Amino acid sequence: MRHYDAIVIGAGQAGTPLCRKLAESGLKTALIEKRWVGGTCVNGGCSPTKAMIASAKAAWSARHNEALGVSVGGITIDFEDIIERKNRIVQMMRDNSEKRIRETAGLDLIYGTARFSGRKEITVTLTDGSSETLIADKFFLNNGVQPVIPDIEGIQTIPYLTSTTIMQLDEIPEHLLILGSGYIALEFGQMFARFGSKVTLIERSERILKKEDKDITEEIAKILAQESIEILTNTEATGFSKNGHIISVTLETNGRKSQRSCTHVLVAAGRKPQLREFGLETAGVEADEKGYIKVNDQLETSAEGIYALGDVKGGPAFTHVSYDDYRLIIQKVVEKKQISIADRLIPYCIFTDPQLGRVGMTEQQAREKGIDIKVAVLKNDSVARSIETGDERGMMKAIVDAKTGQILGAAVLAEEGGEVITVLQMAMIGNITYDRLMNGIFAHPTYSESLNNLFMSLEG
Ligand SMILES: Cc1cc2nc3c(=O)[nH]c(=O)nc-3n(C[C@H](O)[C@H](O)[C@H](O)COP(=O)(O)OP(=O)(O)OC[C@H]3O[C@@H](n4cnc5c(N)ncnc54)[C@H](O)[C@@H]3O)c2cc1C
Numbered sequence: 001m002r003h004y005d006a007i008v009i010g011a012g013q014a015g016t017p018l019c020r021k022l023a024e025s026g027l028k029t030a031l032i033e034k035r036w037v038g039g040t041c042v043n044g045g046c047s048p049t050k051a052m053i054a055s056a057k058a059a060w061s062a063r064h065n066e067a068l069g070v071s072v073g074g075i076t077i078d079f080e081d082i083i084e085r086k087n088r089i090v091q092m093m094r095d096n097s098e099k100r101i102r103e104t105a106g107l108d109l110i111y112g113t114a115r116f117s118g119r120k121e122i123t124v125t126l127t128d129g130s131s132e133t134l135i136a137d138k139f140f141l142n143n144g145v146q147p148v149i150p151d152i153e154g155i156q157t158i159p160y161l162t163s164t165t166i167m168q169l170d171e172i173p174e175h176l177l178i179l180g181s182g183y184i185a186l187e188f189g190q191m192f193a194r195f196g197s198k199v200t201l202i203e204r205s206e207r208i209l210k211k212e213d214k215d216i217t218e219e220i221a222k223i224l225a226q227e228s229i230e231i232l233t234n235t236e237a238t239g240f241s242k243n244g245h246i247i248s249v250t251l252e253t254n255g256r257k258s259q260r261s262c263t264h265v266l267v268a269a270g271r272k273p274q275l276r277e278f279g280l281e282t283a284g285v286e287a288d289e290k291g292y293i294k295v296n297d298q299l300e301t302s303a304e305g306i307y308a309l310g311d312v313k314g315g316p317a318f319t320h321v322s323y324d325d326y327r328l329i330i331q332k333v334v335e336k337k338q339i340s341i342a343d344r345l346i347p348y349c350i351f352t353d354p355q356l357g358r359v360g361m362t363e364q365q366a367r368e369k370g371i372d373i374k375v376a377v378l379k380n381d382s383v384a385r386s387i388e389t390g391d392e393r394g395m396m397k398a399i400v401d402a403k404t405g406q407i408l409g410a411a412v413l414a415e416e417g418g419e420v421i422t423v424l425q426m427a428m429i430g431n432i433t434y435d436r437l438m439n440g441i442f443a444h445p446t447y448s449e450s451l452n453n454l455f456m457s458l459e460g
């Protein structure tokens, strides 16, 4: 039985950099991965989707540029080229990561599926079907999550797509019906509409992106409608059947049944842990009622010497969170520093076009907490940058503590909303009050310059 100082399970956004740093610190380390180095982000998440979204944006721009006096004539979408470009990017990122791992002294990369067979012991089913048992003093669990497939009558009889398989299609769907209206649904929905699919979003709540403020989600819904994306809210899919290449869907809207047909169905109804046969109980690691691994604010599980990082521990599921977990674990385990994941300020960006950059509290959350707030709102049709570039869609919004002037949260729905929100995040990190941004000198004409006007709206 091989013994290691540390075993990392899952080559995700935490596991990949973590295994190298552990080995470089002198710990004999193994990384166990059942599929590909790079995990979801590189192979089936951020990188491939954003590569394909770039193609979709290029198609939109080619059509939209006529409004700017530039006509390119008719455009064609070469879906095979788009998929090939995406595959090249993924392969390059995966190969670079794997190369760095293989070049690290004291680190073994083992391809196989791990499960706990003892308290500090795992059995790995290797890709050739054989198995090996390994023991270690410390374990770092970075197993990630997988798509939820809702238990809807007939769903298993249709060739439904997930975020992974939709990026392996060899044709553009004629009519794509999407279950859900979260991050994955909106990013793929707009992407495929721009490639030429008819797109229908099915959302059982009363509105899309229900955790975001209503004015923001209404603005996004308006933008999607301009691209002929159909959004059915308060609606559930209750049955599926297939006849040739046509899929029939039974929908229920406020108790009223209707029938629809489409050619493809994407399930984007959330993600969940993949730990059913992982042997958490054998290791003494507790999970919560939804199956996520329970951790304290130092990423420690209920079992001594076993830590969990990234999506598998629940909470915000983003690459930058997983990466921050890695940074903190190194500080704790190697540098012997105090760490805490409590109260992390976690920004995010939904890569629709325009992007929705977000940080901190929504207006709704602040009001639910009873905080005395002021709300600054600026529509992009009064932003010089938007007018000049011919893209006036979207808005900016900031939530400010009425007593202290501190910025509590913000949303920027704009072309580079993900970049502009970082300016507001920096202000929050540095405790810079809104009046300093209102009076700050920013380069003209940038989106960030309009933060002057955004906060001026608070001065009445
Ligand atoms: C379509 C899509 C788009 C996304 N876009 C963004 C985005 O733009 N920005 C963003 O911040 N986030 C995005 N995300 C979320 C992001 O991909 C994840 O939050 C991120 O990858 C963090 O994952 P992780 O490190 O927890 O684990 P993962 O990256 O999921 O890695 C877990 C790894 O563990 C392996 N594994 C699991 N169980 C075992 C086992 N028993 N034995 C061996 N190996 C095992 C898996 O094969 C996998 O490689 C997106 C997700 C999806 C699905």
Ligand SMILES: NC(=O)c1ccc[n+]([C@@H]2O[C@H](COP(=O)([O-])OP(=O)(O)OC[C@H]3O[C@@H](n4cnc5c(N)ncnc54)[C@H](O)[C@@H]3O)[C@@H](O)[C@H]2O)c1
Binding pocket: 150, 179, 180, 181, 182, 183, 184, 185, 187, 202, 203, 204, 205, 209, 210, 235, 236, 237, 268, 269, 270, 271, 316, 317, 318, 348, 349, 350, 351
């Ligand atoms: N840009 C990004 O950062 C990005 C992009 C993609 C994914 N992600 C990550 O991946 C995670 C998963 O994304 P997601 O979009 O699958 O989940 P999500 O939780 O964001 O959205 C799921 C949506 O599906 C709806 N839903 C659930 N069951 C349904 C049903 N039976 N019928 C109709 N609607 C139903 C929910 O009400 C919800 O609106 C995200 O939470 C995010 O952390 C991030």
